[in-house]
Amino acid sequence: MTTTMQELHRKKQMSRKITMLTCYDYPTAVLQDKAGLDVIFVGDSLGTNELGYERETSVTLGEIVHHLKAVRRGVQEAYLLADLPYKTYDDPGMAMITARELLSHGADGVKLEGMQEAVISHLAGSGIEVCAHLGYNPQFHEKAAVKGKTYDAARALLESAVSLQNAGASMIVLELIPEELGKAITETLTIPTIGIGAGRYTDGQVLIVHDMLGLTPHPLRHAKNYANAGEWMLQAFRAYAEEVTNGQFPQPANARTMIDSERERFMGWYSGKDRK
Known part of the structure; x- marks a missing residue:
């Protein structure tokens, strides 16, 4: 049975964890789908992990589409999520064009970063399922760092998460935030939360596939090597x-x-x- 956003919401309601990994190619997509991943994600981490870019901001829409098409050919059951690349959703109209491009090539839903309430509302109002992304946002923050470490910052992030849910977000990724904050946001929202470096209490987890396979040169605190594929x-x-x-x-x-x-x-x- 193909995984839907409704099924992901049911998992949250039943306190069943959601599994997500990034993916950029057909053979990996086949294996991830066979393994039973709930969500397979063509993220802009494509740039730093596959294309040799220094930052995710260099990834173009054409590059996301190219890899999305390959992954789509390998996915039969999982929910397929795709990133809106940097500077392709500066306003609701632009975001709509970008999202429809990704959907036309097989994405089930799209993800974007930051406080984009107007954009999310516009996409969701047209029936497009949108995953929001708070905490560390690679497209907008120069350096990877934990966000929400102080009272004021934590409160602001929780309130921002509520605002994005109210705008129509179907799901939200929480990246590099304290565990306590991840738990509080998860308990507050009715939509699923997916953590990466957000602790144990989010509704699901996502990792970059290179990190969990041991292909990343340096170990990351929020990740775990499940294989030593690089060696x-x-x-x-x-x-x-x-x-x-x-x-x-x-x-x-x-x-x-x-x-x-x-x-x-x-x-x-x-x-x-x-x-x-």
């Missing part, structure tokens, strides 16, 4: 390069040969005996 890949690449260099690969078992009659005929021609 496995490095060892495999080195072994391949060494075997090719030393003539160990390919072996006869890796080669294909002609049937005897065709080989004899070809080799006769090649050696010049039967050339005309």
